[in-house]
Amino acid sequence: xxxxxxxxxxxxxLRDGQEFPVQPFPVQPVPPAAEAPPAEIGSLAVRDLxxxxxxxxxxxxxxxxxxxxxxxxxxxxxxxxxxxxxxxLTVIAHAPDTVFQALAKA
Numbered sequence: 001x002x003x004x005x006x007x008x009x010x011x012x013x014l015r016d017g018q019e020f021p022v023q024p025f026p027v028q029p030v031p032p033a034a035e036a037p038p039a040e041i042g043s044l045a046v047r048d049l050x051x052x053x054x055x056x057x058x059x060x061x062x063x064x065x066x067x068x069x070x071x072x073x074x075x076x077x078x079x080x081x082x083x084x085x086x087x088x089l090t091v092i093a094h095a096p097d098t099v100f101q102a103l104a105k106a
Contacts, residue, residue: 002014003102004019009094011091022095041080041081041086041090041093042080046074046089047075049089049092049096053096057071057072063103064088065103066085
């Protein structure tokens with residue numbers, strides 16, 4: 001399965017040269033304060049995304065293909081995700097299962 005992140009934030013699957021919208025998987029309910037994905041991916045948002053995915057820091061780092069120290073630094077506010085990492089975290093906030101499924105096949 002090949003996925004593409006569109007400029008408007010949608011994720012589409014590429015099949016036979018055509019784009020098909022990816023339907024998000026049902027997400028477990030979250031507390032009201034965390035319902036909407038954060039506009040800014042900061043230290044609390046990274047920790048929240050990881051916890052909502054029910055992953056340890058080591059598991060989350062392995063799925064993203066980054067050192068565990070990177071996840072720790074993001075969560076502690078020592079560093080902020082930039083560029084492709086920020087984009088990937090934003091997509092994870094909207095469709096975590098789809099992203100992790102695609103990353104597992106890469």
